[in-house]
Amino acid sequence: MNQYVTGAVIKQLREKNKMTQLQLAEKLGVSDKTVSKWETGKGYPDITLLEPVAKAFRISVTELISGNTIHNENVSSNMLRSKFYVCPVCGNVLHGMGEAVIHCHGIPLNPIEAEASDEKHLIMIERIEDEYYVRIDHDMTKEHYISFIATVSLDSIQMIKLYPEGNAEARFKIRGVKKLYWYCNRDGLFFIDVVKGIDDREGSHDHMQEQRELEMTAKMLFG
Numbered sequence: 001m002n003q004y005v006t007g008a009v010i011k012q013l014r015e016k017n018k019m020t021q022l023q024l025a026e027k028l029g030v031s032d033k034t035v036s037k038w039e040t041g042k043g044y045p046d047i048t049l050l051e052p053v054a055k056a057f058r059i060s061v062t063e064l065i066s067g068n069t070i071h072n073e074n075v076s077s078n079m080l081r082s083k084f085y086v087c088p089v090c091g092n093v094l095h096g097m098g099e100a101v102i103h104c105h106g107i108p109l110n111p112i113e114a115e116a117s118d119e120k121h122l123i124m125i126e127r128i129e130d131e132y133y134v135r136i137d138h139d140m141t142k143e144h145y146i147s148f149i150a151t152v153s154l155d156s157i158q159m160i161k162l163y164p165e166g167n168a169e170a171r172f173k174i175r176g177v178k179k180l181y182w183y184c185n186r187d188g189l190f191f192i193d194v195v196k197g198i199d200d201r202e203g204s205h206d207h208m209q210e211q212r213e214l215e216m217t218a219k220m221l222f223g
């Protein structure tokens, strides 16, 4: 273990949970002076206390040690909250239905913030039968290229990995697609909300009905 829980993290979690030092101390069977020592960096909680401390804050020991707590609500009900993580060393691409603590090559990866496309990363979307044909006019050299294109709907993701010297293009099934993402290894993640309209009206599938049903199921499951 090359990392351990810090006083700053304990203090932050305690305050977030609206607990006094005494209230936390009582839960753990230690004195409030001990908690104060941890928070001011004059001591560490014994390793046998890590689990009880994590439990007191309703988080995992991993989150406690990393200081990176995750708040996911109704993750399984809506893939539109998808997060993408990219390792800057090897280019590994990871997808999460919500936030997660992810490491690659020993580097903690943060979810990438997607931006609206800029003029150097414009996307062209064409409808061909039941598919979207997507193309980005962009370099595809080893140094600078589009690394993946993905679409997200309420209940699915389609991701195409691209490689240098290839074409920055892909095809996706139209069904339910709400968002399109594309990632440039130098300039980051871009997105576009796929325009609703013709596609939804023409399809035999009622997406609004589908969305309402998914939301109702989520409500039943998660309250």
Ligand SMILES: [Fe+2]
Pocket (backbone or CB within 6 Å): 120, 121, 138, 144, 145, 184, 185, 186, 187
């Ligand atoms: Fe770029």
